[in-house]
Amino acid sequence: MKNPMGRLITVGALVLAPCAYAQTGAIRCGKLLDVRAGALLSDQVVVFEKGEITAMGTEGRFAIPKGITPVDLSSATCLPGLIDVHTHLTGEPTSNGYAALGISVPRETVTGVKNARLTLRAGFTAVRNVGASGFSDVAVRDGIEAGEIEGPRMIVSGPPLGITGGHCDNNLLPYEFHFKEAGVADGPWAARAKVREVIKYGATVIKVCASGGVLSKGDQPGTPQYTLEELQAIAEEAHKLGRKVAAHAHGTQSIKDAIRAGIDSIEHSSLIDDEGIALAKQHGTFLVFDIYNDDYILQQGEKAGMLPESIEKEKKIGRLQRENFRHAFQSGARMAFGTDSGVYPHGDNAKQFAKMVEWGMKPIDAIQAATINAAELLGWAKIGSLETGHFADLIAVSGDPLNDVRVLENVKFVLRGGTVYRNDFAVK
Numbered sequence: 563m564k565n566p567m568g569r570l571i572t573v574g575a576l577v578l579a580p581c582a583y584a585q586t587g588a589i590r591c592g593k594l595l596d597v598r599a600g601a602l603l604s605d606q607v608v609v610f611e612k613g614e615i616t617a618m619g620t621e622g623r624f625a626i627p628k629g630i631t632p633v634d635l636s637s638a639t640c641l642p643g644l645i646d647v648h649t650h651l652t653g654e655p656t657s658n659g660y661a662a663l664g665i666s667v668p669r670e671t672v673t674g675v676k677n678a679r680l681t682l683r684a685g686f687t688a689v690r691n692v693g694a695s696g697f698s699d700v701a702v703r704d705g706i707e708a709g710e711i712e713g714p715r716m717i718v719s720g721p722p723l724g725i726t727g728g729h730c731d732n733n734l735l736p737y738e739f740h741f742k743e744a745g746v747a748d749g750p751w752a753a754r755a756k757v758r759e760v761i762k763y764g765a766t767v768i769k770v771c772a773s774g775g776v777l778s779k780g781d782q783p784g785t786p787q788y789t790l791e792e793l794q795a796i797a798e799e800a801h802k803l804g805r806k807v808a809a810h811a812h813g814t815q816s817i818k819d820a821i822r823a824g825i826d827s828i829e830h831s832s833l834i835d836d837e838g839i840a841l842a843k844q845h846g847t848f849l850v851f852d853i854y855n856d857d858y859i860l861q862q863g864e865k866a867g868m869l870p871e872s873i874e875k876e877k878k879i880g881r882l883q884r885e886n887f888r889h890a891f892q893s894g895a896r897m898a899f900g901t902d903s904g905v906y907p908h909g910d911n912a913k914q915f916a917k918m919v920e921w922g923m924k925p926i927d928a929i930q931a932a933t934i935n936a937a938e939l940l941g942w943a944k945i946g947s948l949e950t951g952h953f954a955d956l957i958a959v960s961g962d963p964l965n966d967v968r969v970l971e972n973v974k975f976v977l978r979g980g981t982v983y984r985n986d987f988a989v990k
């Protein structure tokens with residue numbers, strides 16, 4: 563696969579084609595956050611060409627190419643584009659419960675187009691979308707890569723794999739409708755076949771529901787769904803075909819089964835125990851704790867049409883998830899920033915940073931989870947930090963995010979692949 567620049571971008575066994583534009587330019591940053599060092603650098607200039615950073619450093623120390631006037635962000639703090647590893651761009655808070663049955667896949671795709679733009683403009687220049695009906699996420703990604711619509715770089719899963727009657731099936735209708743979700747597959751070989759099928763239709767990551775969940779009918783978050791044998795089959799098949807696997811797992815046992823199966827990231831991680839944390843560290847598994855959306859579900863969920871049983875489940879699990887987030891972080895587990903956007907309104911993704919700080923992280927830890935750690939989990943080498951040779955994905959805010967992480971809730975400048983999508987600093 564080649565992108566419009568004809569450049570091949572190889573990530574492990576996968577060949578991906580993030581969008582790139584033939585834009586040349588420069589940005590002058592009053593401050594620039596070195597996310598690896600956790601240090602703010604003063605008076606930096608970033609030069610880019612054909613969508614990638616070609617030079618950067620202290621202003622005056624190197625020549626800006628002739629004819630280029632840098633975008634003036636001298637009053638701002640620049641940092642790499644943010645990454646959310648757990649989004650549902652084609653879903654909305656109102657597309658849960660019975661109301662969701664009336665939403666077609668084409669309509670969901672239109673929702674995805676709207677939310678891709680909102681997410682990019684909120685400063686998220688890359689996302690991993692883990693779960694969408696009918697490959698609507700593949701269509702949104704392809705539209706972005708073709709330059710037809712605005713959005714972040716996307717890794718997409720298509721329909722999530724799950725057991726009959728599980729969190730990733732749809733259990734709202736009675737038997738006579740004979741309805742099941744597209745990702746349902748029972749047994750190791752059926753699950754392997756499903757991995758092959760979603761890859762055939764465009765998935766670049768595999769999403770699997772290992773345990774029960776909050777927003778589904780008739781199951782419990784703590785209950786295992788897929789067996790260890792099924793999870794091993796999924797992980798082995800996906801890895802053989804060059805895809806990573808993200809496992810939805812709230813339950814203590816399912817978290818351990820997924821890690822032992824070789825799955826790459828645990829989503830939600832709510833009821834993880836010390837053994838699970840130790841296993842995650844041993845296997846290098848990333849933990850993704852979506853600890854912002856609990857407040858939204860409890861405050862707005864009923865109004866949005868979520869099932870009463872979902873609200874009850876959230877009441878039981880929300881606080882435990884936050885406590886286990888703090889414990890896992892303090893125990894040295896690797897964390898990537900994922901929010902489950904779509905459960906709460908898109909564009910509010912950055913509100914999770916303050917929760918992560920409230921529950922034990924320093925601002926730089928939370929920012930690293932959404933930059934270098936997330937980039938590593940996605941397997942994309944050219945995102946997550948501002949360096950020569952990386953994509954020109956850069957955002958800017960007013961103020962110091964190392965001091966007050968909430969400034970990230972108000973991103974004022976967004977550059978992706980050398981194209982400016984937002985510049986509130988230019989508005990006089």
Ligand SMILES: [Zn+2]
Pocket residue numbers: 648649650692693902
């Ligand atoms: Zn999710």
